[in-house]
Amino acid sequence: MNHSIFKDLVPSYLEKLTSEETNRQMEKHMKECEECKKYVMEMQEGIFVENNNEHNFEKESIDYLKKVRFKNRRKIFIVAGSLLASFIIITVSYYFLFVYMWIADENNVQKNIQRHGTAVTLTFQSKSNNRYLLAVKDSTNNEYTDDIIMYENWNIFGDKKLNIFSELVMSSRDGVNITYTFLDKNTLLLNNGEKRELTDEDKINIQFKNNIEEIKLKDLYDFKID
Incomplete structure (x- = not known):
């Protein structure tokens, strides 16, 4: 198999888009050509690193969203708690000032x-x-x-x-x-x-x-x- 054609087929090969016959020819060529074999390995490492970076980025994005949601939820709880505490204080104060008699x-x-x-x-x-x-x-x-x-x-x-x-x-x-x-x-x-x-x-x-x-x-x- 021609080296140029091989290299053109490598991306499809790694994504498992090539036919079985093409796969056999490419695997046979890699056994005969160390340079093409090395090229495939480098391409695999590059794809792995790229996928890993994408995964890390997605994970960081998810973690960031979780932190934002946690902070927002915490703010909501603080505001709700403050409002509830204020309501209780006002209600109790009103009761003892205006309603409660002894x-x-x-x-x-x-x-x-x-x-x-x-x-x-x-x-x-x-x-x-x-x-x-x-x-x-x-x-x-x-x-x-x-x-x-x-x-x-x-x-x-x-x-x-x-x-x-x-x-x-x-x-x-x-x-x-x-x-x-x-x-x-x-x-x-x-x-x-x-x-x-x-x-x-x-x-x-x-x-x-x-x-x-x-x-x-x-x-x-x-x-x-x-």
Whole structure:
């Protein structure tokens, strides 16, 4: 086989594109010609190096993409984690500032009783300017309010845009009022218009943090708190 023709066929031979007959002739020629055999080996090494370089380049590209994806994923996790942490902090802060209430300490409550005609009003006001009181009233055993629990909360942000409880805050800043209407010292006028003759068992229980104050309704008519 002619040397020039052989060398022209080598690329196809290495890519296994030549026929079986051509392969036999080329292999026979390589046995007879050391120079052509060496040429084929050099071509094989070149193709191997080229393929290896392509493989390494592809591997480097894949590794680079993996690193980019990892960094992007990490950034997403960091941003998502930061947003979640901020949301939790804001939610918890809002709860403790505006929603959470605790039973008031009696030492932090200014109590007063005023009588206007036959109406007697109990007034409770926080001694701290940054807090307000809320009275939870209940008629446990009677037709009038006989159980009062005094709660306390932070008196901040009266703006409706910042605090959905702003109306409650504004209405409670001047204190909490609970009024009882008497017909006389021993007779209470109920909300439904009925009369109730008072006994020593008719009492108001005012619950604070550390104790419960008890006031008899019969004594409330003439009762004063210093």
